Amino acid sequence: MSELISHSQEELAALFRAELLTGVGRSVRHESAAKHASGEALYIDDRLEFPNQLHVYARLSERAHARIVRIDSAPCYAVPGVAIVITSADVPGKLDIGPVFPGDPLLADGNVQYLGQPVLAVAADSLDNARRAALAAIVEYEDLEPVLTVDEALRRRQFVLDSHSQRRGDAAAALAEAPHRLAGNLRIGGQEHFYLETQIASVLPTEDGGMLVHSSTQHPSEVQKLVAAVLGVPLNKVEVDMRRMGGGFGGKETQAAAPACLCAVIARLTGRPTKMRLPRNEDMRITGKRHPFQVEYEVGFDDDGRLHGVHIQLAANCGYSPDLSGAIVDRAMFHADNAYYLGDALVEGHRCKTNLASNTAFRGFGGPQGMLAIEEIMDAIARHLGKDPLAVRKLNYYGKTERNLTHYHQTVEHNLLEEMTAELEASCEYAARREEIRTFNARSPVLKKGLALTPVKFGISFTSSFLNQAGALVHVYTDGSIHLNHGGTEMGQGLNTKVAQVVAEVFQVDVSRIQISPANTGKVPNTSPTAASSGADLNGKAAKEAAQTIRQRLVEFAARHWQVSAEDVQFKNGQVRIRDRYLSFEELVRAAYVGQVSLSSTGFYRTPKIYYDRTQARGRPFYYYAFGMACAQVLVDTLTGEYRLLRADILHDVGASLNPAIDIGQVEGGFVQGMGWLTCEELVWDDKGRLLTAGPASYKIPTVADVPADLRVKLLENRRNPEDTVFHSKAVGEPPFMLGISVWCAIKDAVASLADYRLQPAIDAPATPERVLWGVEQMKRLQQPQGAVHEYAGEST
Amino acid sequence: MIQFLLNRELRSESALDPNLTVLRYLREHLRRTGTKEGCNSGDCGACTVVVGELVAEDGRERLRYRSLNACLTFVAALHGKQLLVVEDLEQRGRLHAVQQAVVDRHASQCGFCTPGVVMSLFALQKNADGPNRERACEALAGNLCRCTGYRPILAAAEQACGAPEPDQFDAAEAETVAALKAIVRGGTELAGNDRRCLLPASVDELATLYTAYPEARLLAGGTDLALEVTQQHRALPLTIHLGGIEELKRLTPGSEAIEIGAATPLADCQAALAAEYPDFGALLKRFASLQIRNQGTLGGNIGNASPIGDTPPLLIALGARLLLRKGETSRTLALEDFFLDYKVTALESGEFIEKILVPRARLGQAFRAYKLSKRLDDDISAVCAAFNLLIEDGRVREARIAFGGMAAIPRRATACERALLGQPFEAAVIERACTALAGDFDPLGDFRASREYRLLAAQNLLRKAFLELHAPALPTRVTDHV
Structure with a gap:
């Protein structure tokens, strides 16, 4: 690329006629794939350390709720290599690093609010020394009464933020008049992110009182803001740089900030480069997780199973502070309809305050919990009426022209539910397998099969509308190579690859010409977090704008220079045709440079059409919806509660895919992560508020054998996003997570077979083998009130 | 002083802290940061490395490659071996075939688990004869990936194991063998x-x-x-x-018992025990990850005396004995007499386990073993059960039943056994034995399972064993579906 190879006009014309192979819609490999595989990809902990490097370790609270009576850090200094010990009093600027609402002191201030809260931090020449010193500090507490459960918080009406409701029509009247009425409840467990790279930041003090911050964060601008705040300096003194994360999943949206802020404070006080990497168990104790929810519902419906009205109460266990719980519970409420027209609906959301780590964003952002509630209701209706759950689901789908208004008064447009269900139902042979399963179950006393097909309708946009904006920066250098920067962060989802494809498409050059650079607050300022599945939608559009600006300048230059009209200048596959003359892209760039044309541009994008009035709980919070379907078949052991997922069929809607390979990776990864949330991943705390499952020895995320041998994943074809998104693609980060609900419903289906599908087993999430076995016992009890529970063991012989 | 090959470079280390793990040695001493720390507890596989060691095969010495968790391996364990890490695979700017397969199949997303995945795939490729989903799952069970959902990683395994071309390690094998042989063992x-x-x-x-x-x-x-x-x-x-003690790693199938050296890695016990007792083999496949089984030993699992170690209940049910050694003297002890209390054993000061003697299977003997955990692979048992029954003429002649996870030590269910002995092998007797079993144990509830679940599941496992022996055609195990 550096040297200009001269080609004949014929050769250039032939290249011009060929297709660009790395533009949008192509399965271009992840930009870092080879580096991942070779071990060359650098994560923050892999960066070369400075000779005077400091390592930070935080001493964590041993109490869930207590007043700090005394902190004596003198013993820490007896450990060799200790540079400094800090408590809340040592923070030079603002102590509170709450991202939206206050409530998150960087270090405990006067009292501790959860077991695992950082109380003091030690910086030493090694992590070992910092740890030894931190554990040597004397911290005395006076216990206060902790609140550890949603039940208790609800009883005390102890909330981190006010409760909120969304309504359409008169739910109470609809419930009173409905032919059938059911009430129930459901407990939904939380989920540890288990990003493979734990939280980490590395901070270097610079001149003018500034800081260069390397942070594994989904939100560099917020880290910049909070580092500036704890130091008491303006934002322009802080530069945050983020090349890649070893996974994020929402866990590094707000909660990456604390390590960066601690490092910055220590770097300021010592003048030394400072790094903080959380050991796995500390990471799991300190940071928040997916919110556990408690659901209470009442539902009214007719003989067919059609909803007349619902009243759904969603109560989230937020932990000790608001963090993002306001928006997370809102999103749970927005998705309490999933794919269904609820009839007259009242959806209430409570944000319960407990003495646990502050729960935070996690892929789906409350949506999964809201959707699980309504899917439970669909199953309960089906069992009550003796119908196939899929029939009840389809009956309640949003219509295309009527029954298409959500309970927050957004019209569901471009609804793909019916056609996608029809396609998947046919391709996965739902009806035939339903029959096959009935036959199998009738003959199999111990093992029972279950089947479920569940839909996903997920709203795309940040529900805080102002966050739907992004910036990008593109430079074209004189050799035709391109430097690309955008406000999004790469956490594995392939965002950099997709945005590079967008720029490649605009310039019609191969992606290998495009160098992606780390997200950096000095290049693109005031960015939104890479969250809400919005990364490619927002940053892709912004980068497209930037690239188009430069391309337009090139076109105008060429038209001027070669005396042609703008329409005569066309870019294709690395070449440019100027009426009947062919140039390589770099030749045009070189000519434009000599012609004194600016080859650098920013780009900016904001999502159109969206608005939301929270006081009225009405509006259009979502630009569009993404749809998906999954059908899961499981096998359950009624003696032990163990189960296996035997087969999964998935059809998912990504509009016109920017990169099918990457999108399928998101669909499969999301599905398995969602399945993990609802099956093997269980968080357990003791009655003192201590997390007992604080490491991978006790907290089990899915492994390779949990993925079914028969996994059939397909992207919906020929369905461009009707909205004007980047090349008419759709967001794909979060929606597939909720495909995992099919597995949970299939397990319950297998258990329900024990009572001829007439009873809905009370199996909370996650459906661990133990919970499944209790569901089995419940079915047997209800089915045979006085018979021996284990009779069949003898009968089968 | 220890000596080992770092790929092809001979390293002699005499002043390292023996508490240093290979992971820290790589990352902090050698500044080789390709190998990642994900958990530092052997549960995630991000730090997977491969160790090559000499094995005698058909009269000649060759290299055998195995995956290990670098975070659980102390540097001394490298003595006399070859250490291969992710940076060693690329050659002259070209990715190794397993790395290329990962790239081709879109098998990395965030990339943090990828070096470990690559090393597990490398060991798989070196040991596999062709693509095989079951073996790939076994090789990867200890590599957590939070991004991909594993399907593309399995596709990469299939590609990498399809028709592997000889690589630089094959080309250098003779040289490597010679270099390792030159390292002096012992003393x-x-x-x-x-x-x-x-x-x-x-x-x-x-x-x-x-x-x-x-x-x-x-x-x-x-x-x-x-x-x-x-x-x-x-x-x-x-x-x-x-x-370094070869005698402790020997497995000898005697006429009465299989004699297993106490330091034999669990991976090396698998085939012999599976041939004798298929359920033992099936359980060992779920005994932690392959990285752990490559390193962890049968004697270690016993000597560790954990109430939730998975081999002791099986070995107790089988009537295994231990050969113990202290100084010049040896004694044998029934395994069931070895465990005295929580983490307390019958070992005297200075005494160690030399061998485990596992009786050979007898005609008419039925052995069934089960492991219950939240996750199929690499999880700790909530309940582990083993039933060793001899049934003649429809009656239970012998019964040895042992459980893990039900008490402070792995031990027999003696009341349950008594309820079965001499009785007809039928449902009503099984129900009585289940009632007796409830008196045998008073388990704890913890984050793995409640007390009630452990009790009911233990009883149900007896029912399951009965069903399997009584109606062998009946499908009873979801664990067969992987």
Whole structure:
């Protein structure tokens, strides 16, 4: 690329006629794939350390709720290599690093609010020394009464933020008049992110009182803001740089900030480069997780199973502070309809305050919990009426022209539910397998099969509308190579690859010409977090704008220079045709440079059409919806509660895919992560508020054998996003997570077979083998009130 | 001094802290940061490396490659071996075939688990004869990936194991074998930071050392011992490393019993035990990850005396015996008499397990074993059960039933056994035995399972064993569906 190879006009014309192979819609490999595989990809902990490097370790609270009576850090200094010990009093600027609402002191201030809260931090020449010193500090507490459960918080009406409701029509009247009425409840467990790279930041003090911050964060601008705040300096003194994360999943949206802020404070006080990497168990104790929810519902419906009205109460266990719980519970409420027209609906959301780590964003952002509630209701209706759950689901789908208004008064447009269900139902042979399963179950006393097909309708946009904006920066250098920067962060989802494809498409050059650079607050300022599945939608559009600006300048230059009209200048596959003359892209760039044309541009994008009035709980919070379907078949052991997922069929809607390979990776990864949330991943705390499952020895995320041998994943074809998104693609980060609900419903289906599908087993999430076995016992009890529970063991012989 | 090959470079280390793990050695001492720390407890596989060691096969010595968790491996365990890490695979700017397969199949997303995945795939490729989903799942069970959902990683395994071309390691095998043979075993030690690790080369040498230093900790696979250092941050001032003692790694199928050297890795026990007792083999496949089984030993699983160790209930049910050695003297002890109380064993000071004697299967003997956990692979049992029954003429002639996870030690269910002995093998008797079983144990409830679940599941496992023996055609195990 550096040297200009001269080609004949014929050769250039032939290249011009060929297709660009790395533009949008192509399965271009992840930009870092080879580096991942070779071990060359650098994560923050892999960066070369400075000779005077400091390592930070935080001493964590041993109490869930207590007043700090005394902190004596003198013993820490007896450990060799200790540079400094800090408590809340040592923070030079603002102590509170709450991202939206206050409530998150960087270090405990006067009292501790959860077991695992950082109380003091030690910086030493090694992590070992910092740890030894931190554990040597004397911290005395006076216990206060902790609140550890949603039940208790609800009883005390102890909330981190006010409760909120969304309504359409008169739910109470609809419930009173409905032919059938059911009430129930459901407990939904939380989920540890288990990003493979734990939280980490590395901070270097610079001149003018500034800081260069390397942070594994989904939100560099917020880290910049909070580092500036704890130091008491303006934002322009802080530069945050983020090349890649070893996974994020929402866990590094707000909660990456604390390590960066601690490092910055220590770097300021010592003048030394400072790094903080959380050991796995500390990471799991300190940071928040997916919110556990408690659901209470009442539902009214007719003989067919059609909803007349619902009243759904969603109560989230937020932990000790608001963090993002306001928006997370809102999103749970927005998705309490999933794919269904609820009839007259009242959806209430409570944000319960407990003495646990502050729960935070996690892929789906409350949506999964809201959707699980309504899917439970669909199953309960089906069992009550003796119908196939899929029939009840389809009956309640949003219509295309009527029954298409959500309970927050957004019209569901471009609804793909019916056609996608029809396609998947046919391709996965739902009806035939339903029959096959009935036959199998009738003959199999111990093992029972279950089947479920569940839909996903997920709203795309940040529900805080102002966050739907992004910036990008593109430079074209004189050799035709391109430097690309955008406000999004790469956490594995392939965002950099997709945005590079967008720029490649605009310039019609191969992606290998495009160098992606780390997200950096000095290049693109005031960015939104890479969250809400919005990364490619927002940053892709912004980068497209930037690239188009430069391309337009090139076109105008060429038209001027070669005396042609703008329409005569066309870019294709690395070449440019100027009426009947062919140039390589770099030749045009070189000519434009000599012609004194600016080859650098920013780009900016904001999502159109969206608005939301929270006081009225009405509006259009979502630009569009993404749809998906999954059908899961499981096998359950009624003696032990163990189960296996035997087969999964998935059809998912990504509009016109920017990169099918990457999108399928998101669909499969999301599905398995969602399945993990609802099956093997269980968080357990003791009655003192201590997390007992604080490491991978006790907290089990899915492994390779949990993925079914028969996994059939397909992207919906020929369905461009009707909205004007980047090349008419759709967001794909979060929606597939909720495909995992099919597995949970299939397990319950297998258990329900024990009572001829007439009873809905009370199996909370996650459906661990133990919970499944209790569901089995419940079915047997209800089915045979006085018979021996284990009779069949003898009968089968 | 320890000596090992770092790929092809001979490293001699005499002043390393023996409590140093290979992971920290790589990342902090050598600044080779391709190998990642994901958990530092052997549960995620991000730090997977491959170790090549000499094995005798058909009269000649060749290299065998195995995956290990670098975070659980102390540097002394490298003595006499070849260490391969992710940076070693690329050659002259070209990715190795397993790396290329990962790239081609879109098998990395965030990339943090990828170096470990690559090394597990490398070991799989070296040991597999063609693509095989079951073996790929086994090789990857200890590699957590939070992004991909694993399907593309399995596709990469299939590509990499399809028709592997000889690579630079094959080309250098003779040279590597020669270099490893030149390293002197035995009689050596590693000392640094006021800590010592002794590396005897024979059982006699071990017996002498352990008599002289009964306070030393025996380091076999170290997969549990290492956690004291990496998780509890305790020092191990004196360890005796057993990995260099070939006699302790021998497996001899005798006419009465299979004799297994105490330091035989679990991976090496699998085939022999599976041939004798298929359920033992099936359980070993779920015994932690392959990385752990490559390193962890049968003697270690017993000597560790955990109430939730998975082999002791099976071995107790089978009537296994231990050959114990102290100084010059030896004795044998039934395994069921070995466990005295929580983490307390019958071992005397300076005494160690030399061999495990597992009786051969007899005609008419029925052996069934089950492991219950939240996750299929690499999880700790909530309940582990083993039923060893001899049924003749429809009656239970012998019954040895043992459980793990039900008490402070793995032990027999004696009341349950009594309820079965001499009785007809039928449902009503099984129900009575279930009632008796409830009196045998008073389990704890914890985050793995409640007390009630453990009791009911234990009873149901007896019912399941009965069903399987009574109606063998009946499908009873979801674990068959992987």
